Amino acid sequence: MGEAATARAPEFTGMTAGERHWLLRRLHSISGIIPIGGFLLFHLFENGYVVRGAAAWWSETAFTRGLPFEIVIEAVILWIPILYHMIYGLVIIATSAPNNAGYAYERNLQYTLQRVTGILALIFILFHFFTTRGWFYMTGRETNYAVMHAYMMDPVIFAIYIIGTLACVYHLTNGIFTFTITWGLVGGPRSQSLVNRLCNALFVVLAIVSVVILISFRAPV
Amino acid sequence: MAETFILRVKRQESPKAESHWDEFELEYKPHHNVISMLMEIRRNPITRQGKRTTAPVFDANCLEEVCGSCTMVINGRVRQACSALAEKLPNPTTVEPMTKFPLVRDLMVDRSSMFESLRRAHAWTPIDGTYDLGPGPRMAPDIQQFSYLFQRCMTCGCCLEACPQVNSHSKFRGAAIIGQVYLHGQHPTGKMHQDERLAAMMDEGGVADCGNAQNCVEVCPKEIPLTTAIASVGGQVSRKWIRDLFTK
Numbered sequence: 001m002g003e004a005a006t007a008r009a010p011e012f013t014g015m016t017a018g019e020r021h022w023l024l025r026r027l028h029s030i031s032g033i034i035p036i037g038g039f040l041l042f043h044l045f046e047n048g049y050v051v052r053g054a055a056a057w058w059s060e061t062a063f064t065r066g067l068p069f070e071i072v073i074e075a076v077i078l079w080i081p082i083l084y085h086m087i088y089g090l091v092i093i094a095t096s097a098p099n100n101a102g103y104a105y106e107r108n109l110q111y112t113l114q115r116v117t118g119i120l121a122l123i124f125i126l127f128h129f130f131t132t133r134g135w136f137y138m139t140g141r142e143t144n145y146a147v148m149h150a151y152m153m154d155p156v157i158f159a160i161y162i163i164g165t166l167a168c169v170y171h172l173t174n175g176i177f178t179f180t181i182t183w184g185l186v187g188g189p190r191s192q193s194l195v196n197r198l199c200n201a202l203f204v205v206l207a208i209v210s211v212v213i214l215i216s217f218r219a220p221v
Numbered sequence: 222m223a224e225t226f227i228l229r230v231k232r233q234e235s236p237k238a239e240s241h242w243d244e245f246e247l248e249y250k251p252h253h254n255v256i257s258m259l260m261e262i263r264r265n266p267i268t269r270q271g272k273r274t275t276a277p278v279f280d281a282n283c284l285e286e287v288c289g290s291c292t293m294v295i296n297g298r299v300r301q302a303c304s305a306l307a308e309k310l311p312n313p314t315t316v317e318p319m320t321k322f323p324l325v326r327d328l329m330v331d332r333s334s335m336f337e338s339l340r341r342a343h344a345w346t347p348i349d350g351t352y353d354l355g356p357g358p359r360m361a362p363d364i365q366q367f368s369y370l371f372q373r374c375m376t377c378g379c380c381l382e383a384c385p386q387v388n389s390h391s392k393f394r395g396a397a398i399i400g401q402v403y404l405h406g407q408h409p410t411g412k413m414h415q416d417e418r419l420a421a422m423m424d425e426g427g428v429a430d431c432g433n434a435q436n437c438v439e440v441c442p443k444e445i446p447l448t449t450a451i452a453s454v455g456g457q458v459s460r461k462w463i464r465d466l467f468t469k
């Protein structure tokens with residue numbers, strides 16, 4: 001008391017609890033777009049070659065098999081961000097209390113769908129990883145056309161792929177919309193509703209692309 | 222009795238007591254609203270089944286939808302009871318307290334968490350000094366007009382009640398406070414302290430915890446563009462954060 005305040009240059013005091021919370025949230029938001037969203041789009045693109053037949057698909061996707069430092073690249077651009085997004089996503093889901101019955105608005109439905117598709121995506125991504133890449137790492141069996149074809153001919157696995165892929169695609173397109181709000185890129189109600197509709201349209205396009213790709217794997221070699 | 226109106230009221234004697242429903246039957250008057258009906262019940266608290274009970278406890282003040290104190294959940298949707306007119310309500314109608322605030326008794330809740338949010342976020346514009354600071358900078362009329370929308374906030378709690386991200390297992394403090402942070406950041410004098418408010422918005426419970434369900438803007442009785450404020454404040458905190466990362 002009584003001491004005059006003296007102006008001092010700020011000292012580095014580490015992160016405050018608020019800054020740490022903010023960082024975790026922002027990493028969750030960014031990781032959904034870069035790299036996970038970007039990878040999902042690339043993954044649909046590379047597998048899209050399957051519509052040109054088994055041979056085209058196998059040769060066009062060759063470069064993603066046998067990359068130098070493959071494990072490092074996959075871990076840094078894929079598995080660490082995805083694991084982070086999944087785990088923190090579950091933390092966020094645990095703090096939500098959907099109320100769609102009482103407040104049946106379109107955005108509120110999308111809010112709940114974002115969470116439901118997140119959980120479906122989590123189950124599907126783990127399943128998809130272990131039955132393709134994971135299996136390869138453990139047994140050395142390549143996931144070639146014959147393997148994917150056999151999966152897609154199995155009605156249960158085919159259904160899992162349809163549901164899982166649509167969930168991922170919905171989660172991404174709706175997430176692109178909420179991302180623009182999170183970062184303050186799209187503000188007013190009119191522009192938000194426009195971006196929301198564009199993202200819904202993107203969902204329809206990507207959903208058709210995904211289903212066409214999955215069905216194409218059912219063509220015999 | 223002529224035509225009647227049935228009001229089902231959720232009752233709870235104390236924060237820890239069990240809740241139950243009481244049904245009251247009143248004479249139907251088209252100009253009744255939920256508060257005037259509750260006042261009538263209070264004068265003679267006898268249920269439809271003929272049982273004498275205690276007078277339902279509720280908050281109400283202005284009776285013209287500007288104070289926010291009579292906010293309740295009416296037929297499952299949050300709104301002000303004073304502007305819920307009998308002629309526009311289904312019969313019977315249910316009346317419950319808000320669920321996102323600590324219950325005091327019956328329909329009365331304690332909304333002090335919203336005032337605590339205003340305090341934490343410095344959601345005011347300091348204009349008093351130890352000497353006359355003179356007139357403040359001028360404000361463009363269009364910004365004045367847009368800001369006015371946010372000045373209509375009456376801290377009623379509708380936006381928190383309808384928000385799926387505001388609940389007992391989440392720390393999110395809701396949309397109202399984000400609207401007020403936006404408002405004071407628009408004011409040329411208020412802007413000078415915006416960094417303090419943004420720092421509070423960074424904390425757990427601040428703008429990052431919004432899940433974009435956007436129910437707030439649907440239920441706000443004052444039609445405040447809350448989602449515009451959420452996007453803007455989200456952007457302001459992001460920019461401050463990135464600026465601080467490189468300059469602090």
Ligand code: HEM
Binds near residue numbers: 118122179431
């Ligand atoms: C295909 C893989 C995934 C992609 C492309 C993806 C992408 C995104 C994007 C872009 C967002 C929006 C971020 C924002 O609003 O700022 C988001 C949000 C979210 N994601 Fe994912 N995600 C994926 C998987 C998952 C998984 C497996 C979970 C966990 C169960 C999950 C849980 C969530 C949750 C809860 C949100 C909402 C966050 C909020 O409202 O703040 N996501 N995701």
